[in-house]
Amino acid sequence: MSKRFRTALLALAAIASMSPAAAQQFPQYRPPRMADGHPDLNGIWQAFVTANWDLQDHEAQSGPHPEVMGAYGAGPAGQSIVEGGEIPYQPWALEKKKQNFEKRATADVSSDKKWHEIGDPEFKCYMPGVPRATYMPFPFRIVQGSSPYILMAYEFTSATRIIRMNWKGEAPTPSWMGWSRGRWEGDSLVVDVTGQREETWLDRAGDFHTEDLHVVERYTPVSPYHLMYEATIEDPGVYTRPWKISFPLYRRMEKNVQLLEFKCVPFTEDLLFGRFSKETGK
Amino acid sequence: MNRLCILAGLMAALWMSPVAGQAPKSAQKAASKGTPAAKKSPAFKTPWGDPDLQGVWNDATSTPLQRPGGVGTKDILGDEEAAEFQAQLANDLTRDRRDGGPEVDVNRAYNDHWMDSRRLKITADHRTSLIVDPPDGRIPPAVPLSPERQRARAERAAANARFNAGLPDNYRDMSLPVRCIIRTDSPPYLPTIYNNDFQIFQSPGYVTIAPEMIHSARIIPLDGRPHLGKSLLQWLGDSRGHWDGDTLVVETTNFRTDDGVTFQGSNPETFKITERFTRVDATSLNYEFTVEDPKTWTRPWTAIIPWNKIDPAEQMYEYACHEDNYDIVHFLTGARAREKKGETK
Numbered sequence: 001m002s003k004r005f006r007t008a009l010l011a012l013a014a015i016a017s018m019s020p021a022a023a024q025q026f027p028q029y030r031p032p033r034m035a036d037g038h039p040d041l042n043g044i045w046q047a048f049v050t051a052n053w054d055l056q057d058h059e060a061q062s063g064p065h066p067e068v069m070g071a072y073g074a075g076p077a078g079q080s081i082v083e084g085g086e087i088p089y090q091p092w093a094l095e096k097k098k099q100n101f102e103k104r105a106t107a108d109v110s111s112d113k114k115w116h117e118i119g120d121p122e123f124k125c126y127m128p129g130v131p132r133a134t135y136m137p138f139p140f141r142i143v144q145g146s147s148p149y150i151l152m153a154y155e156f157t158s159a160t161r162i163i164r165m166n167w168k169g170e171a172p173t174p175s176w177m178g179w180s181r182g183r184w185e186g187d188s189l190v191v192d193v194t195g196q197r198e199e200t201w202l203d204r205a206g207d208f209h210t211e212d213l214h215v216v217e218r219y220t221p222v223s224p225y226h227l228m229y230e231a232t233i234e235d236p237g238v239y240t241r242p243w244k245i246s247f248p249l250y251r252r253m254e255k256n257v258q259l260l261e262f263k264c265v266p267f268t269e270d271l272l273f274g275r276f277s278k279e280t281g282k
Numbered sequence: 283m284n285r286l287c288i289l290a291g292l293m294a295a296l297w298m299s300p301v302a303g304q305a306p307k308s309a310q311k312a313a314s315k316g317t318p319a320a321k322k323s324p325a326f327k328t329p330w331g332d333p334d335l336q337g338v339w340n341d342a343t344s345t346p347l348q349r350p351g352g353v354g355t356k357d358i359l360g361d362e363e364a365a366e367f368q369a370q371l372a373n374d375l376t377r378d379r380r381d382g383g384p385e386v387d388v389n390r391a392y393n394d395h396w397m398d399s400r401r402l403k404i405t406a407d408h409r410t411s412l413i414v415d416p417p418d419g420r421i422p423p424a425v426p427l428s429p430e431r432q433r434a435r436a437e438r439a440a441a442n443a444r445f446n447a448g449l450p451d452n453y454r455d456m457s458l459p460v461r462c463i464i465r466t467d468s469p470p471y472l473p474t475i476y477n478n479d480f481q482i483f484q485s486p487g488y489v490t491i492a493p494e495m496i497h498s499a500r501i502i503p504l505d506g507r508p509h510l511g512k513s514l515l516q517w518l519g520d521s522r523g524h525w526d527g528d529t530l531v532v533e534t535t536n537f538r539t540d541d542g543v544t545f546q547g548s549n550p551e552t553f554k555i556t557e558r559f560t561r562v563d564a565t566s567l568n569y570e571f572t573v574e575d576p577k578t579w580t581r582p583w584t585a586i587i588p589w590n591k592i593d594p595a596e597q598m599y600e601y602a603c604h605e606d607n608y609d610i611v612h613f614l615t616g617a618r619a620r621e622k623k624g625e626t627k
Contacts, residue, residue: 035329042485110615112608126605127497141501145484146329147336151492151499158498162481162598175600199605256507261516263498265463265604269453276614277452278621 026228031187031221035146039187039221044252044259046139047229050078052122052132054205055245056086064105075204081135083244087207093238100206109272116199120206124272125264127159127176129200130193130215131231131245139252141259142219150182150189155262163191171195174211189219209235225251326528326561328484332504333528333561335482335489338598339589341471341569342400342478344371347585349411349419356410357419364408372402375475398476405588412472415572415584421546422581431549431577438541449617449625453610458542460610462603464517467493467500469534469555470545470571473587480589481598482559489523489530489559495601502532510536515550517543530559549577565591 031039050058053075063073080086089097100120107119122128128136136156143151150163161177171179171194178196182189198211214234222228227249234242326334352370353359359367376397405412411419427435441455450456459465466474477495484490492499502523510520520536534557537543539550558570567589574582 042488109608109611112611115606115608121605127600127602141499143483143485143488143490143499143501145336146334147483149481149483151481151483151490153490153492153499153501157604158496160492160497160499161600162492172597173599176602176605177600258503258510259501260514261498261518263463263517265461268604269461273453273610273614276611276618278618279452 026222026226029222031224034144038184039189040144041142041150041189041219041221041227042144044139044141044257045227045249046252047135047137047247047249049081049135049247050076051081051135051245051247052137052203053078055082055203055207056080056205058205081245081247083246088240088243090238090240093208097206097208100201100208101204102206104204104206107268107272110275120204121200122204123268125157125268126199127157128154129176129196130161130178130180131217131233132200132202133159133161133177134217134229134231134249135247138262139257139259152180153259155259157264158261163189174198176200178213178215185218187220191217191219193217208238209233210237212237219249222248225253227251326564330486332484332486333525333530334484335530335559335561335567336484338479338481338592338594338596339567340398340400340478340592341480341587341589342398342403342473343405343412343587344368344375344402345404345409345412346371347412347472348421349413353410355418357414357417359408359410361408364404367408367410368402368404371404375402396476398478400590401473401475401478407588412585412587413583414586416581422579422583424578425576425580428577434541435547438547445613448613449620450613451617453614456610456613458540462496462607464498464543465493465495465601465603467496467498468518468543468545469500469521469532469557470573470585471569471587477601479592479598489532492598494598496603497601512536515539519555526558528560532557532559545573547578548573548575552577562588 034040053061057080058075058078060077061075063069063075065073103118104120105123107124108117109115122132122136127133133140133152133154133156136154138155140152140154143153148165148167150165152161152163154160159177161180163180163182165182167181174195174197176197176199178193181192183192184190193215194213196209196211196213196215198209198213201208212235216232216234218228218230220228220230228246229249230244230246232242232244233239328334328336349357353363353367356363404410413419413421416422441450442457444450445455445457445460453461466472466477471480471493474495479494481492481494482489483492483499487503487505489502489504490499491502498518500518500521502521504523504525506524507522509522510516514520515536515538517538517540519534521532521534523530523532525531534555537550537553544550544553545555553575554573556572558568560568560570562568568586569589570584570586572582572584573579
């Protein structure tokens with residue numbers, strides 16, 4: 001083996017080790033490129049896992065009000081997308097997750113201070129945060145051009161987030177969708193997300209985090225029709241160690257498919273504000 | 283053979299590495315520093331050949347949509363008149379005055395503390411109205427409304443009056459912006475007191491406009507596809523674009539029929555809006571819109587609003603609205619408390 005050849009092999013091995021393990025089940029794929037040489041991730045993408053109901057293994061379940069919603073409110077069964085199966089909660093946090101779940105379909109906005117205390121933010125149509133936005137049962141579009149910004153536009157409540165490529169500096173202020181800094185590692189778009197509001201949840205099962213949440217996402221094209229998505233989730237006040245999720249994103253292929261509106265605020269107004277109206281208010 | 287493959291692979295890997303990716307960026311940086319050659323370049327083209335509108339833009343100005351009385355028929359003012367006009371508008375806009383009693387003062391809550399300072403300057407060309415057609419700078423006369431629309435407008439006016447008196451019956455008495463459903467993200471884009479930023483993204487075949495308020499993105503296909511079906515309506519409508527030379531032309535249809543969705547109470551079924559975005563130079567573009575609705579106005583009318591690129595150190599921030607909309611509860615609980623005390627004003 002010539003020295004040059006060995007160097008090449010080592011370099012390749014180093015590159016391979018950067019690419020996500022899950023992506024390796026796919027044959028080698030070289031995605032189409034933008035003018036800057038990076039992979040072109042433009043398109044409408046959607047997850048087909050049921051993690052929005054529960055990140056971990058879960059059976060099909062009735063909704064919170066089967067007496068009025070019947071099978072319409074029920075959720076599908078699904079397998080865990082968490083590496084190793086379970087989220088490594090600290091004991092107190094596991095307890096809080098259970099309490100969250102019990103009150104997931106409730107809301108009380110009568111006091112500013114208790115505004116966010118109970119209920120799943122999705123139930124109230126609040127922006128979902130990251131990574132939840134990625135596996136909600138709605139599509140999203142990646143808009144990648146020739147500026148140092150990539151836009152993620154989600155159908156759910158028309159939420160958006162801007163990924164600032166090679167941005168240096170901390171999140172200036174907490175926000176619902178967080179502060180996203182991107183970079184390329186080989187063919188993977190790697191996004192570092194901090195500055196997320198503590199109120200967002202990870203799913204309807206009550207999985208949660210604090211404002212110290214640190215998410216590192218990787219979007220890796222593995223075929224013309226798939227991105228492999230991975231996220232490492234870290235929050236030392238809640239979990240005993242960083243943990244990882246992964247699943248594929250599928251390209252939406254319908255002719256003329258476009259992102260539509262799921263502006264859900266009007267679907268929540270009676271729930272949130274109805275009790276203060278003249279007809280019913282005290 | 284094997285060796286060749288691996289070397290080719292290695293070269294490909296290097297080509298996709300971040301280091302290689304930075305080369306075009308530093309070249310871009312040098313260009314933006316503005317050598318005369320770079321400035322003169324007719325460029326402003328994306329790598330795939332479309333006119334380049336990418337960037338964060340701000341449309342704040344104090345020049346009103348309609349030409350106010352007092353400036354006569356003048357569409358453009360000289361320097362001195364312009365300074366006076368600007369000072370008068372700033373005074374009206376900030377409402378930071380001390381005349382009138384405490385009640386009036388409460389209604390002036392949004393003083394210049396809240397105001398985007400760019401909102402206190404008239405357009406650089408000293409225009410007296412954003413409307414450029416008709417030539418008098420005014421919205422054309424209205425056509426008579428059908429009885430149904432008259433009734434709907436009267437109901438809306440009554441709801442607004444209840445809200446303004448601090449006695450809304452329910453959340454439906456509040457406007458769509460107060461309810462955080464749509465704000466300045468619905469076309470046409472007009473300057474307001476704050477959050478006048480828009481970020482334009484482009485990708486092959488699309489232009490995407492993300493107004494800061496509220497966080498929605500208008501994704502505009504340029505491939506000539508038909509509009510959505512007639513029974514699929516949206517709060518922001520359905521936009522289609524094409525290039526007319528270097529100008530992006532956007533036509534939007536399929537607006538929902540809810541009260542307050544289409545511009546100035548126009549009729550959703552007959553309302554038409556065409557927007558034109560034209561890059562002027564490195565730091566500005568012209569935003570022009572034409573609206574027509576034979577069931578609302580006697581003729582189409584057009585306005586032009588300059589958009590200016592903001593300092594790159596400035597950023598777009600998330601505008602969450604519904605998530606912490608305490609106001610809506612305060613308005614309603616306040617109204618219920620006042621009713622209890624017998625206030626009916």
